[in-house]
Amino acid sequence: MKTYTISEVAKELNLTVYTLRYYDKEGLMPFVERTPNGTRRFKESDIDALRIIECLKSTAMPIKEIKNFIDWCSDGDSTLQQRYDMFMDRKAIVEAQIEELKKQMEVIEHKCNYYKTALEAGTEDIHKNDKMVISTT
Amino acid sequence: MKTYTISEVAKELNLTVYTLRYYDKEGLMPFVERTPNGTRRFKESDIDALRIIECLKSTAMPIKEIKNFIDWCSDGDSTLQQRYDMFMDRKAIVEAQIEELKKQMEVIEHKCNYYKTALEAGTEDIHKNDKMVISTT
DNA sequence: TTAATCCTTAGAGTTAACTCTAGGTCAATA
DNA sequence: TATTGACCTAGAGTTAACTCTAAGGATTAA
Numbered sequence: 001m002k003t004y005t006i007s008e009v010a011k012e013l014n015l016t017v018y019t020l021r022y023y024d025k026e027g028l029m030p031f032v033e034r035t036p037n038g039t040r041r042f043k044e045s046d047i048d049a050l051r052i053i054e055c056l057k058s059t060a061m062p063i064k065e066i067k068n069f070i071d072w073c074s075d076g077d078s079t080l081q082q083r084y085d086m087f088m089d090r091k092a093i094v095e096a097q098i099e100e101l102k103k104q105m106e107v108i109e110h111k112c113n114y115y116k117t118a119l120e121a122g123t124e125d126i127h128k129n130d131k132m133v134i135s136t137t
Numbered sequence: 138m139k140t141y142t143i144s145e146v147a148k149e150l151n152l153t154v155y156t157l158r159y160y161d162k163e164g165l166m167p168f169v170e171r172t173p174n175g176t177r178r179f180k181e182s183d184i185d186a187l188r189i190i191e192c193l194k195s196t197a198m199p200i201k202e203i204k205n206f207i208d209w210c211s212d213g214d215s216t217l218q219q220r221y222d223m224f225m226d227r228k229a230i231v232e233a234q235i236e237e238l239k240k241q242m243e244v245i246e247h248k249c250n251y252y253k254t255a256l257e258a259g260t261e262d263i264h265k266n267d268k269m270v271i272s273t274t
Numbered sequence: 275t276t277a278a279t280c281c282t283t284a285g286a287g288t289t290a291a292c293t294c295t296a297g298g299t300c301a302a303t304a
Numbered sequence: 305t306a307t308t309g310a311c312c313t314a315g316a317g318t319t320a321a322c323t324c325t326a327a328g329g330a331t332t333a334a
Contacts, residue, residue, distance in 0.1 A: 006281075018323050021283090026321095037330065039281055055244045058237060063321070077260045084252035091245050094238055100195060101235050107192045108228050115221035123214045143311075155293050158312090163291095174300065176311055200291070 003041040013050055020050075027067045028053055030074060049073075059094050140178040150187055157187075164204045165190055167211060186210075196231050 010017045023029055024040070031049065032040050049070075056066050069086055072079035118124045147154045160166055161177070168186065169177050186207075193203050206223055209216035255261045 016323075017281095019321085022322060025283095035281095037281085038283090039330085052244070052248070055241045058241050059245075077255075080252060080256050080259075080261065084249070084256055087245055087248045087252060091242070091249060094242050094245060098235055098238050098242070101231055101238070104192045104195050105228070105231050105235070107189070108196075108224055108231060111189070111224045112221070112228060115217060115224060118214075119217050119221055122217075124217065153293075154311095156291085159292060162313095172311095174311085175313090176300090 001043065003043055004047065006040050006042070009042045009047060009050070012047065013054060015054075023050075023053070023063070026063050028063065028070055030070065056090065059090060059097065061090065138180060140180055141184065143177050143179070146179045146184060146187070149184065150191060152191075160187075160190070160200070163200050165200065165207055167207065193227065196227060196234065198227065 004012070006017050006020055009015075010020055020029075024032065029046070029050070032042055032046050035041055053066055053070075056069070057063075069083065072082050072086075114127060118126055141149070143154050143157055146152075147157055157166075161169065166183070166187070169179055169183050171177055190203055190207075193206070194200075206220065209219050209223075251264060255263055
């Protein structure tokens, strides 16, 4: 079975070897095996697991919470409910994050228009009489 | 003209007084006036500016970059182009953030289904023969 | 065999963004 | 008048997530 070194995995996942070792230190990679002299040997399935870790991280889950999930995975079928609940919770959190960004996007688009108009006029004074309303045109 | 104390503003914006003083220290609030004895007096327009700061912060803009924007605002019409460009850049960044979250959402929903099925079966073994594909059903 | 280039660990250093403490001022109230 | 509870500053402490250094081990290439 093909395996990969830490630097190959780092390159593949766009991480540094430092970061991967840090994750290991934090208990996020208990599944990675070692050669007799201690070198980490990553399997394809380990890289898949790291992709899930990266997915959770990209939704702002703290490393300690990701570790809970990894621990549950090691504990087997008795933790299926926790893992299901965790992903359902995360789904709700990510939905909220998307909604929040969409809300801020409106503010930003408003500002884009504000500065476009000001640029065309050569001065911000053009907006002197604007109502302080952000969600309307 | 009505003004507000730092604790009133903190409550309104769901921040701590520590955070507001920290922002001030970092140069994000050069516009806030003081009473003769040094107490900050926030105007409505100051609170509006803080809302924009919070908007930028919620899209993960570092405080140092937000400070650039605040400095440009103090510099007047000569920086209109920079400010326009900044909001256009931010718009693209937030669009990318939303796309990224939507992509991760698919992974999370896949995992929700995975664990739902496993829970119903009582074991993760039900997925033993699954293809390692995440984007399909 | 010697140099280069991987890999390892322990632990120190960095950065951002707070978060808090100590010591002080000032205005209102018991 | 004394105390309470706002406010202030300077600066120290915290936390998360890296990021790097030092010192050393194994493998390959000349």
